[in-house]
Amino acid sequence: MTDPAAESPIPAGTGPLDPSPPVDLGAALNQMAGLVLSRETVDTALELVTSLAATATAGTLGAAVTLVDEHGRRSKAASNAAVEEADALQYELDEGPCLTAWRTRELVRIDDTTTDGRWRRWNDAVGQLGVRSVLSTPLVVGEESIGAMKVYCERPMNYGPHDEQIMRLLAGQAAILLANTQSLQAARRLSRQLTEALASRDAIARATGVLLAQGATSEQDAFVALAGAARQAEQPVQDVARALVAAVVERNTHRAAPARP
């Protein structure tokens, strides 16, 4: 059964019958607004971190961040096309230093792609792009490994302990920024849930109004009646409320029909 009340042009939930005091959504909405604003900032700041990584490690051809989540594997804030290409090869071949760094949560260093035997196929492929040495650090947020940040170089034996230290420090910053983006996803989910919650709340407020007009002596009594019916019907209160409003609309329509010419 469709719910005629949902499409009804009558603003049933906004009239004086609506008994609910406004719910305090201010805090939740403010929190979300702050997070939504921060997404642009996160992307910009992430690019800043990767370009810092590229400049702070001598001889670097390019830097980028690899993200691994339920949407798959992808690169962010790549400083040039060669880096993106080398990353794409990792995702394609399902092997490479960044995927290993992500999986093992350990820093990975390749001194020479022409001699390193750990990721044979990937090393061969990026060797042709001119990548000879690689440094990749895992990005860890809380307990979760969310990807890796890497620098590529055209010279072999380019990276040493000093570069490792720099990359560790910068990866920590990048992880904090990315954790922020993840809470944006949580905020989106919250926003969707709030919309659903408000729709349900509207339906219940309308049904409460109907029951008050039917003689319920307070909102609480109306709610208790709805909850009682929900228990007997083994349905959520929300569904009972919608069915109640729909039944009222139907009755009124029947009543009005014979009067029409």
Next chain:
Amino acid sequence: MTSDERHQRMDAARIRAELSVQDLWLRYVALGGTGDAFDLDGYLQALVPLDVFQQDVLAQALNEALEESYLRYCIPLSTPPPGAAGDGRLRRLVDTLLDDQVAAFRDRLQPPSADPPEADAAP
């Protein structure tokens, strides 16, 4: 059951239904609850009192969540049992609510003593 036990049972139910306080608050708001998430958290931890009506809304939110989590584990039979027409039952209940509402509420809420029919029935 004392009110102390009630909040403890509610928090136990929340954990059983695998809800965070935030999740529970959303469900409670969806049912018309007017407290904020801090009110709920405080009540569940016995730090602040909660209005009885709001407790009922919260209880309903928890009961629905428990029912849902129970149903998630239920295994459906290969052929659905006959007479599982939930829609017809809901329809009858709604009709009962709409037809008998006034009388039902009067019966339940007003003491049998001779009260004037309208007005100032609430204590």
